[in-house]
Amino acid sequence: MSTSSIARRKAPVAAPPRQNGGSKRENPMSRGAAMLIMGVFTLYFLTPIWWLFVSSTKDVGEFTTTAPLGFTADAIPNFFGNIGRLFAYNDGIFLKWIGNSVLYAGVGALLGTLFAAMCGYALAKYNFRGREAVFNVVLSGVLVPATALALPLFLIFSQIELTNTYWAVFLPSIVSPFGVYLARIYGSSSVPDELLEAARLDGSGEIRTFFTIAARLMSPALVTIFLFQFVTIWNNFFLPLIMLRDQSLFPVTLGLYAWNSAIGQNPELRSFVIIGAFVSILPLIIAFLSLQRFWSGGLAAGSVK
Amino acid sequence: MQRKFKTVAMAAAVVSSLTLAGCATASDDAAPGEAAGDCAPSDGPVELTFTSWVPGMDKVVELWNEQNEDIQVEFQTGPNGNSGTYQNFFNEIKAGNASDVGQIEYDALPNFRVQDGLENIAACGDILAAGDDFVDWTWSQVTFGEDNAVYAIPQDSGPMAMYYRADLFEAAGIPVPTTWEEYAAAAALIKAEGSFITNFPKTDVNWFAGMVWQNGGQWFENDGDNWGVELTSPESIEVADYWQALIDNEEVSALASFSDEWNNSFDTGQQWTWISAVWGASTLSTGAPNQAGNWRVAPMPQWEAGGEDAGNWGGSSTAVLKGSDHPYEAAQFALWLNTDPDALAMANELGGLYPASKEGATLPAFTGESEYYGGQKIYDVFAEASANVIPDFLWGPTMTQTYTDVSDGFGTVLGGSGTLADALAAGEEKTIEALKAQSIPVQE
Numbered sequence A: 001m002s003t004s005s006i007a008r009r010k011a012p013v014a015a016p017p018r019q020n021g022g023s024k025r026e027n028p029m030s031r032g033a034a035m036l037i038m039g040v041f042t043l044y045f046l047t048p049i050w051w052l053f054v055s056s057t058k059d060v061g062e063f064t065t066t067a068p069l070g071f072t073a074d075a076i077p078n079f080f081g082n083i084g085r086l087f088a089y090n091d092g093i094f095l096k097w098i099g100n101s102v103l104y105a106g107v108g109a110l111l112g113t114l115f116a117a118m119c120g121y122a123l124a125k126y127n128f129r130g131r132e133a134v135f136n137v138v139l140s141g142v143l144v145p146a147t148a149l150a151l152p153l154f155l156i157f158s159q160i161e162l163t164n165t166y167w168a169v170f171l172p173s174i175v176s177p178f179g180v181y182l183a184r185i186y187g188s189s190s191v192p193d194e195l196l197e198a199a200r201l202d203g204s205g206e207i208r209t210f211f212t213i214a215a216r217l218m219s220p221a222l223v224t225i226f227l228f229q230f231v232t233i234w235n236n237f238f239l240p241l242i243m244l245r246d247q248s249l250f251p252v253t254l255g256l257y258a259w260n261s262a263i264g265q266n267p268e269l270r271s272f273v274i275i276g277a278f279v280s281i282l283p284l285i286i287a288f289l290s291l292q293r294f295w296s297g298g299l300a301a302g303s304v305k
Numbered sequence B: 001m002q003r004k005f006k007t008v009a010m011a012a013a014v015v016s017s018l019t020l021a022g023c024a025t026a027s028d029d030a031a032p033g034e035a036a037g038d039c040a041p042s043d044g045p046v047e048l049t050f051t052s053w054v055p056g057m058d059k060v061v062e063l064w065n066e067q068n069e070d071i072q073v074e075f076q077t078g079p080n081g082n083s084g085t086y087q088n089f090f091n092e093i094k095a096g097n098a099s100d101v102g103q104i105e106y107d108a109l110p111n112f113r114v115q116d117g118l119e120n121i122a123a124c125g126d127i128l129a130a131g132d133d134f135v136d137w138t139w140s141q142v143t144f145g146e147d148n149a150v151y152a153i154p155q156d157s158g159p160m161a162m163y164y165r166a167d168l169f170e171a172a173g174i175p176v177p178t179t180w181e182e183y184a185a186a187a188a189l190i191k192a193e194g195s196f197i198t199n200f201p202k203t204d205v206n207w208f209a210g211m212v213w214q215n216g217g218q219w220f221e222n223d224g225d226n227w228g229v230e231l232t233s234p235e236s237i238e239v240a241d242y243w244q245a246l247i248d249n250e251e252v253s254a255l256a257s258f259s260d261e262w263n264n265s266f267d268t269g270q271q272w273t274w275i276s277a278v279w280g281a282s283t284l285s286t287g288a289p290n291q292a293g294n295w296r297v298a299p300m301p302q303w304e305a306g307g308e309d310a311g312n313w314g315g316s317s318t319a320v321l322k323g324s325d326h327p328y329e330a331a332q333f334a335l336w337l338n339t340d341p342d343a344l345a346m347a348n349e350l351g352g353l354y355p356a357s358k359e360g361a362t363l364p365a366f367t368g369e370s371e372y373y374g375g376q377k378i379y380d381v382f383a384e385a386s387a388n389v390i391p392d393f394l395w396g397p398t399m400t401q402t403y404t405d406v407s408d409g410f411g412t413v414l415g416g417s418g419t420l421a422d423a424l425a426a427g428e429e430k431t432i433e434a435l436k437a438q439s440i441p442v443q444e
Helices: A002-014 A028-055 A075-125 A131-143 A146-159 A166-173 A177-190 A193-201 A206-217 A219-235 A238-243 A252-261 A269-304 B002-021 B057-067 B085-095 B106-114 B128-133 B136-143 B166-172 B180-192 B205-214 B234-248 B260-267 B280-287 B327-339 B341-351 B378-387 B399-414 B420-437
Strands: B046-051 B071-076 B101-105 B152-165 B220-222 B227-229 B273-277 B295-298 B312-320
Touching (some): A028 A269, A075 A131, A075 A166, A075 A177, A075 A206, A075 A219, A075 A252, A146 B085, A166 A238, A238 A252, A238 B085, A252 A269, B046 B085, B046 B327, B057 B327, B071 B327, B085 B106, B101 B106, B106 B399, B136 B312, B152 B166, B152 B280, B152 B378, B205 B234, B205 B273, B205 B399, B227 B420, B273 B280, B273 B312, B312 B327, B327 B341, B399 B420
Parallel strands (some): B046 B071, B046 B101
Antiparallel strands (some): B152 B295, B220 B227
């Protein structure tokens, strides 16, 4: 509730200021050109997804024999047939992978957001020695690519015998330096010191203050962090690739990659890879659409502050 | 620390066994510590791990587990070797927790050998004697021609032959080529018909190596210490010049292998032949479903009329990785996996593997008629090809790198500049650099 009202309140500020006196009317030519460019790029980005959708309604033979972007006559029965075979193949391993991805990304993003929020809030609202040093270290974490850390992580996890377990993928996923950065920036501007003072005077403990007041005020940023983290973990494939050997632990990205690389041995997998890829982006689309309101509000608010 | 202790303990064990047992097992010339002598069964039940990316291998492992209560194998998987599993093996060997048994393709084995990633299982029971059960060339792939050494058990192979459109050749009155000379002549005639005789696969450098292999060429040499690189050997250049001419005359297409367009060109009759391995049979039947009944298989065209040489494209082995606690049991499992008729039948049905074992070729799956190929017994052709693959072809220790470099060069050629021979020369130069960079001795 409160999140949407904040977003709404911010909206007028985020919108571009009205032109004064209309001295600079917008040129219809440039407007048209902009629309054209936007249209071309939209097409450019959506075509592969359209292809994926269309392809998932074809049976194996039709991939190579029919028009790549047009539906075939029996698209609908084929689509359901394909989905059925996909989920039935190899004792339903695909459903397991989707479930794993939801678990890794869902729980990982939730905890990652919580930790980032607490850390960012602490850095924003408490004065302590070494605060800037801590922040800079966290910030430098943003610069290190996750792939560069995968191998050292593997060697460390090998020492404590945690490779090829759920934890090997989950533990590194709940760390989000970028989230800490965003939470600090947003927290320092959106949570007034006076409010915290008042809460303390009323006898609220620090932890209670954080969850009942600060976290709510920061919620647009938290939704942003959650989405970022969710997408990052969902798409992360290098870490699971290095850590996991047991296919019942695979996230869907790694599973599809493994199938794709085995097409040489079993060409039938080709259709499963395509349909599986289509199914695997659905949860991401759902997450984006359902959180879109908070997400766009959060982004705009961050940029103005 | 741990490793050092292990080496010392192993050396001590070897020395004591030599003095006490009077040199019963270890070979005389093997270096201490890596003697192929100390491979004994473990006491009590054993648990092994096995990593493979072949679809259906988990089912084969289940079969083993049912039959061997004392040696239980846990199946692990991942992407195809060069897509990540090899790198994982190396990481795990470094971390000391590698699988006991792993699948490794022949062209990657020397890399594992050079980096000391394989156990020598020659003394693990009757492994050494099992050599006779496998097609000759596959066995020399896993022994590297060394005495008293076996570094893996051959699994599958990819003997090559020529898939061709019998109907099109007949309708056009063009004879099916049996030599490369006839093949080039047919290519010109087929171009006049508006189609291609085949596609030149610029990224499948190991396909090209199969061509060189058939021509009696070698790309690498090893005299025990130094590696020789000969991508530009006369046989190799002969193959390069041959295909260069076809490319220059625009008699071959240049589609990306295994892509949709590629499949489509086979399905719509634009390609009349495909020189490919035995596993290509299912690639073709899946990718070109509309041509069911029109394809046939014949031996590869020959460089000399009446010849019988065949090349090989692909194939893999089952290796016992360095650091395994139970090399004896691991070796027994690997041997069973690749010789047991039920295991081989399953690996073929689920994973499309063509066995390297001689007995394997007599499985029902390989003796029947293939519906897609007009009822032809195509595996007879491949069995013959398999026997005619030249045995001592050697892969280098940096094949991934070599493939990339040569493939880059091939891409430039198809883009219209340079020649295939240039690409091989550049690949040779870069391979030598790569070997030196890894401190692998090179003879020049």
